[in-house]
Amino acid sequence: MTAIEALWRERVRAAAAAGTPLCLRGGGSKDFYGREAGGDVFELRANTGVVAYEPTELVVTVRGGTPLAELEALLAAQNQFLAFEPPHFGPAATVAGCVAAGLAGPRRMSQGAVRDFVLGVKMLDGRGELLSFGGQVMKNVAGYDVSRLVAGSLGTLGIVLEVSLKVLPRPVAEATLRFEMDEAGAIERMNAWGGQPLPVSATLWQAGVLHLRLSGADAAVRAACARLGGERIDDATAAALWQSVREHAHDAFALAPGESLWRLAVPTTAPALGLPGRQVMEWGGGVRWLAGTADAAVVRARAAAVGGHATCFRGGDRRGAVFHPLAASVATLHHRLKKAFDPAGILNPGRLYAEF
Numbered sequence: 001m002t003a004i005e006a007l008w009r010e011r012v013r014a015a016a017a018a019g020t021p022l023c024l025r026g027g028g029s030k031d032f033y034g035r036e037a038g039g040d041v042f043e044l045r046a047n048t049g050v051v052a053y054e055p056t057e058l059v060v061t062v063r064g065g066t067p068l069a070e071l072e073a074l075l076a077a078q079n080q081f082l083a084f085e086p087p088h089f090g091p092a093a094t095v096a097g098c099v100a101a102g103l104a105g106p107r108r109m110s111q112g113a114v115r116d117f118v119l120g121v122k123m124l125d126g127r128g129e130l131l132s133f134g135g136q137v138m139k140n141v142a143g144y145d146v147s148r149l150v151a152g153s154l155g156t157l158g159i160v161l162e163v164s165l166k167v168l169p170r171p172v173a174e175a176t177l178r179f180e181m182d183e184a185g186a187i188e189r190m191n192a193w194g195g196q197p198l199p200v201s202a203t204l205w206q207a208g209v210l211h212l213r214l215s216g217a218d219a220a221v222r223a224a225c226a227r228l229g230g231e232r233i234d235d236a237t238a239a240a241l242w243q244s245v246r247e248h249a250h251d252a253f254a255l256a257p258g259e260s261l262w263r264l265a266v267p268t269t270a271p272a273l274g275l276p277g278r279q280v281m282e283w284g285g286g287v288r289w290l291a292g293t294a295d296a297a298v299v300r301a302r303a304a305a306v307g308g309h310a311t312c313f314r315g316g317d318r319r320g321a322v323f324h325p326l327a328a329s330v331a332t333l334h335h336r337l338k339k340a341f342d343p344a345g346i347l348n349p350g351r352l353y354a355e356f
Contacts, residue, residue, distance in 0.1 A: 001130060004047050005161055011042070012159070013128035016344040024155035024348050026065060027092030030101045034154050034351045036318040044159060045094060051162055055080060058167050059119060064096030064160040071095055075167055083111040083168040087246050096160035102152025105246035106202035106213070109283035115151035117166045123150065123158035126342025134164065149337065155348040156356070157341040171201070171215035173222075176238035177230035179210045183272045183279070186210045190284045191268055198224050204245055205281040206252045213242060245282070248314075252280045255291055260315035262290040262299050266308030273302050289313075300324060323352060331355075 001009075015022050021039030031037065047065040055078040062071055068088055075081050085105030086098045099121075102114045120134030134147035150157060181189065186205040193200055199216035212230070214221045225232060233241075244250040248261075255261055264273070268285040277292025290299065296312065303310040309324035316322070326334065331353075338345070338356040345356065 002047075005124070005130065008044075008047075008159060009124055009128045009130065012124055012126065012346075015040070015346050016126055016128065019344060019346065021346050021349050024100075024159060026094035026097040026100075027067070027090060029088060029090030029093040030097055030103075032089075032314050032318075033101060033103075034318075035320075035322050035354065037348065037351055039346070039349065042159075044096060045092075047161060050074065058169075059164055060167055061120070061162060061164040062095050063162050064094060064099075066095045067091075068093040068095055068098050076170075079170050080167045081170050082117065082165065084108055084114050084117055085111075085246055086114065087248065089247060095163060095165075099151050099160055099163050100153060100155050102154075106204070106242050106282060107215075109203065109286065110201045110215075111168070113151070115148040118147050118151050118163060119166055120162075120164035121147040121150050121160060122162040123160050125158045126344055126347050130161075131158065154351045156338060156352055158347065173218040173220075174201070174213060174215045174235070174238070175221050175225050176233050176241065177212045177214070177225065177228060178233055179212070179230045180208060181205075181210055182208060183281070186281060187269070187271065187285050190281075193228075194268065194284050198228075200224075200284075202242060202245075203282060203284050204241075205285075206250075206279070211241065213238070250280075252278065253289065253291065255315055259292055260294075261313045262294070262310055263313040264288040264290060264299070264303045264308055264310045266303060266306050270306040270308065273306070275299060275302055296321070321354075326353070 022042045023037045023039040024042050024044060026044050045065040047063045049063050049066060051061040051063060053060040053074065060071070060075065068086065069091065072082065085107040087103055087105050099114060099118060104113050122132045125131055134145060150160060183205065189210065190203050199214050199220045200212060201215035202213035204211040214224045253261060265287055270285070273288060275290055275294050277290045277294050280289040281287070282289070300310045311324060312322045335356055
């Protein structure tokens with residue numbers, strides 16, 4: 001156990017004994033996400049550094065406070081990357097914050113979610129106990145993979161001390177195509193492409209324009225471009241586009257005072273939702289972003305009607321319900337997990353849901 005880990009263990013144990021809530025905070029770049037944080041701020045940026053990295057093994061293990069930009073620079077030097085394209089939302093983003101938020105970028109549709117790349121985690125639970133799950137190889141799990149529970153938990157289960165992540169080589173070639181079409185046409189086209197052997201790595205529809213990114217072997221990308229047509233945009237413009245989408249710097253995500261940004265996760269085949277506001281579609285139609293002043297109940301009801309769920313991603317009342325209400329059976333599982341990892345309820349209480 002390192003000196004930082006020992007110090008933090010004592011602070012957690014003292015907080016648990018006193019029933020003092022702790023607000024876990026890394027770089028603060030995701031403070032806007034989830035319900036309003038409460039409790040004594042517990043700064044976690046001091047725990048930094050690369051523990052192990054062997055490029056040929058496609059695995060890196062780093063401490064939680066390591067800046068996300070630093071990790072990505074390390075991987076880029078070996079022509080590797082985090083394939084789920086995690087958004088930073090600020091220069092201070094940390095690796096632990098990336099995992100705890102569980103947010104992925106445009107490549108999520110083709111490569112998988114954050115949890116799919118988490119191989120192992122070392123963490124402090126709400127008792128101050130040091131726990132380790134998973135490991136540093138692809139096939140290392142007997143039984144349920146507990147380490148993946150940490151992805152998206154927003155610090156409610158424990159403090160991420162170290163995390164092992166699967167990394168991938170960067171694609172040899174990429175191209176971005178532009179098509180003009182309406183929303184219904186975009187949904188139909190994206191689903192048709194999704195059922196074909198095409199190297200599609202990202203999609204974006206907004207204001208009558210559909211962008212499609214192709215990634216992979218040079219021959220595969222060139223063949224797909226010839227087959228699909230459309231207008232190919234230059235590489236620099238394409239890189240800037242996808243970066244702006246990843247970081248929500250694109251104009252489509254800008255909010256006026258009083259507006260909220262909703263993320264609706266729906267089946268890719270779901271029809272146009274018909275909700276008031278400005279809409280963006282990603283992930284082959286599986287994510288519909290909605291910016292505006294639409295009523296929360298209306299948004300959630302429409303998402304549920306097509307078999308999905310809705311999250312108030314940015315803006316809105318952070319003291320109220322941010323995430324979609326849980327089914328009773330799922331809520332029970334959440335309560336049991338919280339009780340098992342944080343019986344005193346001191347770690348980021350209420351950050352996900354008010355009741356835990």
